[in-house]
Amino acid sequence: MTSGxxxxxxxxxxxxxxxxxxxxxxxxxxxxxxxxDRHNYHLFTPLLYQxxxxxxxxxxxxRPARALLRRIGNADLRVARVEGVDLEARRLHTSAAPVExxxxxxxxxxxxxxxxxxxxxxxxxxxxxLGGALALRNRVLRQFERxxxxxxxxxxxxxxxxxxxxxxxxxxxxxxxxSELIALVLRKDFPNLDIGAVRIALVEAGDGLLAxxxxxxxxxxxxxxxxxxxxxxxxxxxxxxxxxxLLLADGTHVEAGTVIWTAGVYGADLAGAVVARxxxxxxxAVGPTLQLAExxxxxxxxxxxxxxxxxxxxxxxxPVAMQEGEHVARSIAAMTAGQxxxxxxYHDPGIMATIGRNSGVAQVGPFKLxxxxxxxxxxxxxxxxxxxxRNRLIVLINWGWEYFRxxxxxxxxxxxxxxxxxxxxxxx
Amino acid sequence: MTSGxxxxxxxxxxxxxxxxxxxxxxxxxxxxxxxxDRHNYHLFTPLLYQxxxxxxxxxxxxRPARALLRRIGNADLRVARVEGVDLEARRLHTSAAPVExxxxxxxxxxxxxxxxxxxxxxxxxxxxxLGGALALRNRVLRQFERxxxxxxxxxxxxxxxxxxxxxxxxxxxxxxxxSELIALVLRKDFPNLDIGAVRIALVEAGDGLLAxxxxxxxxxxxxxxxxxxxxxxxxxxxxxxxxxxLLLADGTHVEAGTVIWTAGVYGADLAGAVVARxxxxxxxAVGPTLQLAExxxxxxxxxxxxxxxxxxxxxxxxPVAMQEGEHVARSIAAMTAGQxxxxxxYHDPGIMATIGRNSGVAQVGPFKLxxxxxxxxxxxxxxxxxxxxRNRLIVLINWGWEYFRxxxxxxxxxxxxxxxxxxxxxxx
Numbered sequence: 121m122t123s124g125x126x127x128x129x130x131x132x133x134x135x136x137x138x139x140x141x142x143x144x145x146x147x148x149x150x151x152x153x154x155x156x157d158r159h160n161y162h163l164f165t166p167l168l169y170q171x172x173x174x175x176x177x178x179x180x181x182x183r184p185a186r187a188l189l190r191r192i193g194n195a196d197l198r199v200a201r202v203e204g205v206d207l208e209a210r211r212l213h214t215s216a217a218p219v220e221x222x223x224x225x226x227x228x229x230x231x232x233x234x235x236x237x238x239x240x241x242x243x244x245x246x247x248x249x250l251g252g253a254l255a256l257r258n259r260v261l262r263q264f265e266r267x268x269x270x271x272x273x274x275x276x277x278x279x280x281x282x283x284x285x286x287x288x289x290x291x292x293x294x295x296x297x298x299s300e301l302i303a304l305v306l307r308k309d310f311p312n313l314d315i316g317a318v319r320i321a322l323v324e325a326g327d328g329l330l331a332x333x334x335x336x337x338x339x340x341x342x343x344x345x346x347x348x349x350x351x352x353x354x355x356x357x358x359x360x361x362x363x364x365x366l367l368l369a370d371g372t373h374v375e376a377g378t379v380i381w382t383a384g385v386y387g388a389d390l391a392g393a394v395v396a397r398x399x400x401x402x403x404x405a406v407g408p409t410l411q412l413a414e415x416x417x418x419x420x421x422x423x424x425x426x427x428x429x430x431x432x433x434x435x436x437x438x439p440v441a442m443q444e445g446e447h448v449a450r451s452i453a454a455m456t457a458g459q460x461x462x463x464x465x466y467h468d469p470g471i472m473a474t475i476g477r478n479s480g481v482a483q484v485g486p487f488k489l490x491x492x493x494x495x496x497x498x499x500x501x502x503x504x505x506x507x508x509x510r511n512r513l514i515v516l517i518n519w520g521w522e523y524f525r526x527x528x529x530x531x532x533x534x535x536x537x538x539x540x541x542x543x544x545x546x547x548x
Numbered sequence: 549m550t551s552g553x554x555x556x557x558x559x560x561x562x563x564x565x566x567x568x569x570x571x572x573x574x575x576x577x578x579x580x581x582x583x584x585d586r587h588n589y590h591l592f593t594p595l596l597y598q599x600x601x602x603x604x605x606x607x608x609x610x611r612p613a614r615a616l617l618r619r620i621g622n623a624d625l626r627v628a629r630v631e632g633v634d635l636e637a638r639r640l641h642t643s644a645a646p647v648e649x650x651x652x653x654x655x656x657x658x659x660x661x662x663x664x665x666x667x668x669x670x671x672x673x674x675x676x677x678l679g680g681a682l683a684l685r686n687r688v689l690r691q692f693e694r695x696x697x698x699x700x701x702x703x704x705x706x707x708x709x710x711x712x713x714x715x716x717x718x719x720x721x722x723x724x725x726x727s728e729l730i731a732l733v734l735r736k737d738f739p740n741l742d743i744g745a746v747r748i749a750l751v752e753a754g755d756g757l758l759a760x761x762x763x764x765x766x767x768x769x770x771x772x773x774x775x776x777x778x779x780x781x782x783x784x785x786x787x788x789x790x791x792x793x794l795l796l797a798d799g800t801h802v803e804a805g806t807v808i809w810t811a812g813v814y815g816a817d818l819a820g821a822v823v824a825r826x827x828x829x830x831x832x833a834v835g836p837t838l839q840l841a842e843x844x845x846x847x848x849x850x851x852x853x854x855x856x857x858x859x860x861x862x863x864x865x866x867p868v869a870m871q872e873g874e875h876v877a878r879s880i881a882a883m884t885a886g887q888x889x890x891x892x893x894y895h896d897p898g899i900m901a902t903i904g905r906n907s908g909v910a911q912v913g914p915f916k917l918x919x920x921x922x923x924x925x926x927x928x929x930x931x932x933x934x935x936x937x938r939n940r941l942i943v944l945i946n947w948g949w950e951y952f953r954x955x956x957x958x959x960x961x962x963x964x965x966x967x968x969x970x971x972x973x974x975x976x
Contacts, residue, residue: 249963250962
């Protein structure tokens with residue numbers, strides 16, 4: 121594939137928040153944009169934990185990328201895995217065919233980092249993509265079905281024990297949603313099952329949950345989870361995962377039939393393709409213009425980029441990716457017009473997390489909110505800041521509706537034919 | 549697992565229309581019922597083709613079996629694959645643990661029958677269960693994405709050609725839905741793709757489509773499909789399927805990158821477990837009381853049962869299964885009360901099929917309807933006859949709503965992590 125005769129071609133790797141922001145920002149620029157992603161959808165990752173806890177359907181948090189691109193006249197999509205970048209030839213290597221570019225925006229995001237801890241990669245369920253969330257949903261429901269078959273109290277306890285590793289927003293939100301799925305829904309679905317055998321543990325190596333938040337909010341989040349019956353273990357890390365659960369660095373053992381890993385991510389594999397030595401968390405270090413030093417036509421944004429600001433790297437957050445995407449769009453438009461580039465500066469819109477329904481923590485400028493107020497702030501902030509374009513408002517209203525109804529959770533153990541999860545090794 | 553001390557245990561194999569009708573019919577009988585199914589959901593199979601054509605989400609046609617059983621005080625569920633029946637010991641062998649019964653209702657349904665035709669089982673996509681429908685949805689969307697990568701017109705034509713084998717309701721309805729998905733949705737999603745290269749062929753061995761319908765309706769259905777651009781080939785059967793498409797008995801070749809098999813089903817594998825010699829279509833022949841001749845405590849219903857009425861076996865239809873399930877519930881209640889059993893007699897509520905939106909054929913008693921009127925009748929009949937219990941009304945309204953909106957189709961290529969369909973051999 122070659123680019124058009126007149127207009128430069130901007131290739132954007134990744135249809136996430138960063139990539140799509142760049143594409144939208146370029147919609148009136150004199151360029152053609154081409155998004156390359158291994159999936160045909162954009163994923164609203166903040167609600168992935170709700171798919172994993174059987175509260176939302178995949179299509180409620182994933183939108184076909186082509187539907188989002190329809191209104192953007194100069195954008196198109198190709199579905200393929202990006203396997204490498206030839207910076208000199210200005211060409212991407214993909215699982216389908218090579219793609220040439222004039223400008224390249226790398227927004228490939230991040231993947232789970234298991235830190236090489238024994239047993240975690242093989243046994244841990246992940247909340248990093250839709251496939252992982254669906255596999256986890258099937259697992260949770262299947263463990264309850266398995267528990268119905270056993271008269272052995274020890275075996276039942278093992279089946280119904282879940283250990284979540286990582287006390288960041290993903291771990292906290294999933295722990296809250298899982299405890300509510302069990303308390304509000306599965307308790308009624310399994311009236312003959314001893315729900316008292318269920319155990320949800322949350323393990324965090326740091327000194328508390330939600331490290332990015334103010335101390336008062338962190339304590340509020342922990343109390344909210346504990347009220348829901350989640351056992352919170354802080355200041356201890358995982359040494360090993362096996363079929364009995366987790367072995368912790370302090371020597372204790374956390375029984376768990378299912379381990380969920382949310383304790384770390386690093387840059388996507390693509391990082392190694394563009395720099396000889398990735399920065400911390402395997403990210404690609406870029407300066408304030410987000411360009412590769414030797415290749416000003418290549419921009420790196422989002423989780424894949426390490427951008428220093430005020431002496432520290434910017435966090436891996438959606439607003440960072442979106443603002444970087446918008447900035448890169450302006451930069452490319454400036455380059456096509458022969459103008460100088462502006463440095464990027466991140467404006468923090470606030471951070472937030474929900475702990476189940478009606479409880480949340482939010483930190484927006486000087487405001488530090490928790491409980492129901494915090495949860496309302498979470499909703500409002502999603503409305504105002506995360507949702508960037510008009511159509512998305514409707515999407516959020518739909519999500520809100522689904523979220524409130526709660527009487528129609530999905531809870532299907534379903535997979536395409538041929539998926540291993542339809543027939544696990546024990547035949548159940 | 550053993551049954552309760554006082555009340556006889558009725559084990560129902562299959563949470564389909566037949567099995568659930570039996571369970572509901574027994575809800576006030578002095579028995580405990582236990583449903584055993586390999587899935588944790590009940591599937592509204594008549595709309596499976598809409599999942600495969602990306603119009604509905606799986607959770608819109610599948611309901612958690614436990615949610616349906618919640619209101620039935622004497623019923624419970626176990627998820628497992630049933631692997632055999634020990635008729636003498638009155639015990640089921642399952643993938644999890646043995647299950648003992650006092651009464652057994654076999655409602656395990658049917659599976660695809662590929663008639664041993666070369667290449668069909670390996671290459672054919674199926675519309676018989678949710679996993680098959682999801683795999684087919686992913687396939688259709690992926691073929692369009694693949695077509696975007698090629699400049700070779702022959703390759704593109706192959707990728708965008710679909711051959712449906714079987715002119716029964718499933719084949720006809722899927723052909724109509726697929727052509728509308730392409731004409732109404734994918735045409736807009738793929739503005740740079742030559743949609744004229746798309747080809748949908750429907751192959752039927754009999755002398756026309758929808759053999760169970762009156763000649764006028766059969767012709768109307770064929771015309772409706774042909775107006776949507778479907779190439780209908782009748783009076784010819786499939787000899788072989790390979791990577792180029794189908795070879796037909798008349799020597800012609802139908803090019804197809806994707807083959808969908810809807811041309812035949814036979815009784816589930818379980819048939820061989822209860823009778824030495826299954827009847828036609830591998831069903832279990834039972835008399836008018838639906839009992840096994842040597843084992844009056846065992847009933848067989850639905851697609852798995854061959855029941856003669858007026859000199860011919862009853863067809864494999866949902867109303868047959870539901871009426872048989874209701875009848876068996878009355879029979880078991882009668883047996884527990886020491887009363888005599890009545891013979892079963894099927895009352896035909898009519899048959900119908902849709903050909904895309906706003907077009908259908910329906911045959912109800914003396915009425916033979918086609919076109920928009922036929923489609924309305926399809927909707928009405930679903931409301932009145934198929935939908936058996938109060939809650940279902942709401943469900944159908946939801947389906948209707950989704951069906952009408954049409955601007956929000958699912959069209960995600962998504963699978964749980966680990967599913968082979970997430971990473972097909974060619975890397976796309």
